[in-house]
Amino acid sequence: MTPVLQVSHLTKSFGGIQAVDDVSLEVRQGEILGLIGPNGSGKSTLFNCILGQLQATAGEIRLDGEPIVGLRPSDLSRRGVGRTFQLLQVFPQLTVVENLIVAGQEHVGSMWSRLVGRRDCGLTDRARQMVDFFLLSHVAQEYAGNLSYGQQKLLDAAMAFMAEPRLVLLDEPAGGVNLTMLAGLRERLIAINARENVSFVVIEHNMEFVMGLCTRILVLAEGRIIAEGTPDQVRRDPRVIEAYLGH
Ligand SMILES: Nc1ncnc2c1ncn2[C@@H]1O[C@H](COP(=O)(O)OP(=O)(O)OP(=O)(O)O)[C@@H](O)[C@H]1O
Numbered sequence: 001m002t003p004v005l006q007v008s009h010l011t012k013s014f015g016g017i018q019a020v021d022d023v024s025l026e027v028r029q030g031e032i033l034g035l036i037g038p039n040g041s042g043k044s045t046l047f048n049c050i051l052g053q054l055q056a057t058a059g060e061i062r063l064d065g066e067p068i069v070g071l072r073p074s075d076l077s078r079r080g081v082g083r084t085f086q087l088l089q090v091f092p093q094l095t096v097v098e099n100l101i102v103a104g105q106e107h108v109g110s111m112w113s114r115l116v117g118r119r120d121c122g123l124t125d126r127a128r129q130m131v132d133f134f135l136l137s138h139v140a141q142e143y144a145g146n147l148s149y150g151q152q153k154l155l156d157a158a159m160a161f162m163a164e165p166r167l168v169l170l171d172e173p174a175g176g177v178n179l180t181m182l183a184g185l186r187e188r189l190i191a192i193n194a195r196e197n198v199s200f201v202v203i204e205h206n207m208e209f210v211m212g213l214c215t216r217i218l219v220l221a222e223g224r225i226i227a228e229g230t231p232d233q234v235r236r237d238p239r240v241i242e243a244y245l246g247h
Helices: 043-050 073-078 096-105 111-116 123-133 147-160 177-196 207-213 231-236 240-245
Strands: 003-016 017-027 032-036 058-063 083-084 167-169 197-204 218-221 224-229
Touching: 017 043, 017 224, 032 043, 032 177, 032 207, 043 123, 043 167, 043 197, 058 111, 073 083, 083 147, 096 123, 096 147, 111 167, 123 147, 123 177, 147 167, 147 177, 177 197, 207 231, 218 240, 224 231, 224 240, 231 240
Parallel strands: 032 197, 032 218, 083 167, 167 197
Antiparallel strands: 003 017, 003 058, 218 224
16 A cells, blocks of 8 residues: 655755755554654654655655655645644634634635635534544633643644644644643544544654554654664664663
């Protein structure tokens, strides 16, 4: 079966720095792939190249077998690529449901049709589903700015699923989330992955969280993949321990 995402020999330089250095990887249908590595190892740069926010210096990226290098983030989202952000992207002055609908609208029609058309396109129903799924029903009509940080992270995650994506790139979903909410967040992500057969790539510094969420993990150091395997294999790999300790 064609992988959902194929990255081949991707390189991104900033002047003399090879932030991503000849990286190749594949993401399979329904897989939850973790991307870990010390600070500055190239994780965000790799994400931004995949998402069309940075132009790769060399290499190829394919989505469902089709080359996507050069496509804009909006084109990618229409092709089924969603993302969450390291820093929250919710609108504090909109309610939870309104945030979800706005996130869904990004993928439906042009700005003009959004302004004049008001076609719902099932967004209200999908927003209700996401509110229930991410355990936000009790705050559905609350302004997002009034939610706890953990609830805002759940909302941020839910927003990435509004357009029923095939692939979601999650940038530190556990960052800043307190211990009591972490287990719930991980459980919901695993549940939506299974329910919608969507693939994830997850950047995460919280080792316990990423090891409990992902089926396979890639480890980056200085722009290169230095290890790959199941959470257990990666945890015990001396190259990984050295990359973290030597940093
Ligand atoms: N816009 C830029 N201009 C110049 N150098 C950059 C730029 N973005 C990233 N870098 C450099 O590229 C390297 C990789 O950075 P990147 O942010 O991708 O790492 P990271 O693994 O995501 O780090 P962190 O875990 O701290 O977020 C670093 O040396 C960084 O300083």
